Amino acid sequence: MRAWRRPPALLLLLACVLLAASFGAPHVDLERSIYRYVLVFDISQSMNVADVSAGDTPLTRLEFAKQRAQEALKSLPCGSEVGLALFTGHRAFLMMTPIELCANFSELSGMVTRVDWRMTWEERSEIAKGVFRSLELLRGFKDSTRLVFLTDGHEAPPINPDVKPAFAGKVGAVKGVLVGVGGARPVPIPKLDAEGKQHGDWKAEDVMQVDSFRADENQREGRGAAAGTEHLSSLKEDYLRGLAKETGLDYLRLDSSAGFMRALTAPAMGIPRHQATDIRWLFALTALLCLCLSLLRVTSKDAPASSSRA
Amino acid sequence: MNYGLATPWALALLPLALLPLLRHGQQTLGYSSLAMLPRDGLSDLVDGLVRVVAMAAVIAMVFGIGGLFRAAESVERIGQGAQTVMLLDSSGSMDTAYATGTANTSRAAVWGTYLSKGQVARRMLAEYAAQRPQDMFALFVFSGNPIPVLSLTEKQSAIQAAIAAGGIERGLASTDLGTGLIRSLEYFKDQPFTGSRVVMLVSDGAASLTIPVQDEIRNLLRKYRVSLYWFYLRAQFSPGLDTKMSSDTASQIAPEQLVHKFFAGTGVPYRAYSAENPNALREAIAEVNKLQNLPIRYQDVIPRRDLSARCFGVALALMAVLLAAKCTELERWH
Numbered sequence: 001m002r003a004w005r006r007p008p009a010l011l012l013l014l015a016c017v018l019l020a021a022s023f024g025a026p027h028v029d030l031e032r033s034i035y036r037y038v039l040v041f042d043i044s045q046s047m048n049v050a051d052v053s054a055g056d057t058p059l060t061r062l063e064f065a066k067q068r069a070q071e072a073l074k075s076l077p078c079g080s081e082v083g084l085a086l087f088t089g090h091r092a093f094l095m096m097t098p099i100e101l102c103a104n105f106s107e108l109s110g111m112v113t114r115v116d117w118r119m120t121w122e123e124r125s126e127i128a129k130g131v132f133r134s135l136e137l138l139r140g141f142k143d144s145t146r147l148v149f150l151t152d153g154h155e156a157p158p159i160n161p162d163v164k165p166a167f168a169g170k171v172g173a174v175k176g177v178l179v180g181v182g183g184a185r186p187v188p189i190p191k192l193d194a195e196g197k198q199h200g201d202w203k204a205e206d207v208m209q210v211d212s213f214r215a216d217e218n219q220r221e222g223r224g225a226a227a228g229t230e231h232l233s234s235l236k237e238d239y240l241r242g243l244a245k246e247t248g249l250d251y252l253r254l255d256s257s258a259g260f261m262r263a264l265t266a267p268a269m270g271i272p273r274h275q276a277t278d279i280r281w282l283f284a285l286t287a288l289l290c291l292c293l294s295l296l297r298v299t300s301k302d303a304p305a306s307s308s309r310a
Numbered sequence: 311m312n313y314g315l316a317t318p319w320a321l322a323l324l325p326l327a328l329l330p331l332l333r334h335g336q337q338t339l340g341y342s343s344l345a346m347l348p349r350d351g352l353s354d355l356v357d358g359l360v361r362v363v364a365m366a367a368v369i370a371m372v373f374g375i376g377g378l379f380r381a382a383e384s385v386e387r388i389g390q391g392a393q394t395v396m397l398l399d400s401s402g403s404m405d406t407a408y409a410t411g412t413a414n415t416s417r418a419a420v421w422g423t424y425l426s427k428g429q430v431a432r433r434m435l436a437e438y439a440a441q442r443p444q445d446m447f448a449l450f451v452f453s454g455n456p457i458p459v460l461s462l463t464e465k466q467s468a469i470q471a472a473i474a475a476g477g478i479e480r481g482l483a484s485t486d487l488g489t490g491l492i493r494s495l496e497y498f499k500d501q502p503f504t505g506s507r508v509v510m511l512v513s514d515g516a517a518s519l520t521i522p523v524q525d526e527i528r529n530l531l532r533k534y535r536v537s538l539y540w541f542y543l544r545a546q547f548s549p550g551l552d553t554k555m556s557s558d559t560a561s562q563i564a565p566e567q568l569v570h571k572f573f574a575g576t577g578v579p580y581r582a583y584s585a586e587n588p589n590a591l592r593e594a595i596a597e598v599n600k601l602q603n604l605p606i607r608y609q610d611v612i613p614r615r616d617l618s619a620r621c622f623g624v625a626l627a628l629m630a631v632l633l634a635a636k637c638t639e640l641e642r643w644h
Contacts (some may be wrong), residue, residue, distance in 0.1 A: 008636060009633065009636040012632055012633040012636055016622060019625055019626040022374075023619065070406070073637075083471070084473075093458045094476060096460070096472050096475050102613075103465070104468045107463050114461075120455060121453050280374070280618065281320075283319075284526070285323075285371075285375055288323065288326065288371045291367060291368065291371075291629065302377060
């Protein structure tokens with residue numbers, strides 16, 4: 001048998017062919033999950049309550065939400081797309097349509113850093129309407145996008161239980177997660193000026209304790225302002241759970257970074273996409289096996305290795 | 311420079327590199343008395359070389375399989391661009407129909423069925439930014455409160471996404487042109503002066519500026535040596551910027567005329583472009599091109615580069631050497 005036709009030589013030849021073929025960019029089409037979100041930050045005043053903490057330092061709800069979002073930006077895989085929006089009043093204001101995370105990391109991270117309650121354009125916080133309209137906004141996007149809405153669930157003014165805002169969209173058409181931020185105990189909401197300095201807290205008589213319809217009714221009939229605890233704020237978990245159920249979203253209470261990441265990368269949050277997946281590694285691995293096999297092959301047992309001739 | 315592996319567990323294959331030391335894989339021949347053969351230095355050398363080449367081939371393949379890459383790095387570059395802060399009016403008045411358009415489009419009142427002033431504005435800004443890829447842009451949106459959307463960056467993907475975002479839904483409530491302008495000028499606060507700073511105001515100008523606000527704007531424009539360009543979007547029934555009417559009348563029906571007058575008197579380079587003029591965009595770009603540009607330094611990020619193809623290339627070359635060596639092996643003593 002000629003030297004090049006012996007099995008070890010053929011194995012080496014095969015390895016060379018495989019390595020050469022890897023330059024033809026071999027790939028297979030696989031279905032993969034990619035992530036595309038719009039993060040909506042509630043910037044209404046109740047988010048200034050400092051009743052959450054990361055480690056030992058107390059943080060306001062907004063700071064805590066921003067911090068967790070920053071950590072998520074660092075942990076999400078490259079290729080994920082992130083957009084940002086602000087919520088106050090009755091709607092979200094989109095600041096950035098989703099863009100690739102890694103290439104634009106410093107821009108996205110900088111934008112999250114600058115999110116501030118002072119960007120507000122309305123001193124109301126109608127969360128149900130905000131969530132519904134955000135879902136409508138995302139439904140209009142060309143590519144399917146998941147909603148991540150960070151809020152404490154504090155409606156201001158309160159909702160009239162008889163005429164709740166109703167979700168008119170298709171349940172589950174846009175998936176996503178409502179993220180609850182805040183503590184369970186009702187605490188006062190700080191009154192801040194434009195420089196961020198605190199001037200006491202919001203008092204019971206400063207805020208609407210009932211919805212505007214009932215407030216008007218009370219005034220007409222001379223009943224005086226209703227008493228209530230709307231000037232105190234806590235995380236309204238049951239309310240947000242209800243909203244999530246009504247709209248087909250998930251609910252998560254914002255706590256650890258790992259928990260937030262798990263919610264963001266849950267199977268339902270992934271967007272399936274056919275993607276050309278590189279399989280050069282498979283070619284190279286086979287070439288590597290060929291090389292190893294060619295080394296392992298021993299043709300003659302009686303000759304010690306050191307005396308062989310090349 | 312930092313290197314890394316996309317799939318680090320591929321390193322588990324690395325011990326295979328020891329295999330050539332344990333097994334030579336060469337054709338062996340029986341010989342009656344090995345002890346009688348003298349040591350042959352050349353043979354030992356060739357044997358050693360073949361083993362080293364095989365080891366190197368294994369290592370190259372393992373790094374290729376692992377997806378060796380050079381990490382993203384940040385480098386300082388020197389550019390010639392201008393620093394432009396785009397200041398975009400996002401008040402409710404920008405949602406009304408833009409002056410030009412057919413009767414069908416401009417009379418419609420249902421959002422989404424017509425082209426609003428804000429959408430025209432964003433389209434213009436997007437086009438402008440796309441034509442000046444060497445510039446740095448920042449985006450500021452102002453309504454009741456100014457919203458700093460994007461600070462100065464040269465990344466077109468981020469700039470275009472920020473411009474597009476606000477045009478999808480309706481604008482916000484009120485207009486506070488003064489605060490918006492003041493806050494956007496503060497973007498230049500810690501930036502080195504590079505010779506060309508532009509604030510590009512895109513607004514229908516339905517706002518009035520108080521005297522103290524006017525003073526502050528004038529001071530900041532001069533202090534930061536900013537050129538001011540105003541893309542003016544005329545509402546359907548507005549008389550525009552350049553009609554001659556008394557201040558009283560103007561403040562009643564066309565407050566933008568007073569704003570225009572104030573800008574013209576600030577002493578900094580100022581131009582107003584009417585968006586109705588199809589050449590406005592080209593004129594503005596020509597104007598910015600004329601500005602004296604000093605080189606600006608900026609940080610650019612070179613994205614991660616995949617080096618696995620190089621690993622496979624090296625492995626292929628080494629394997630070819632091994633194959634050649636294999637082909638020269640003797641089958642039997644002649």
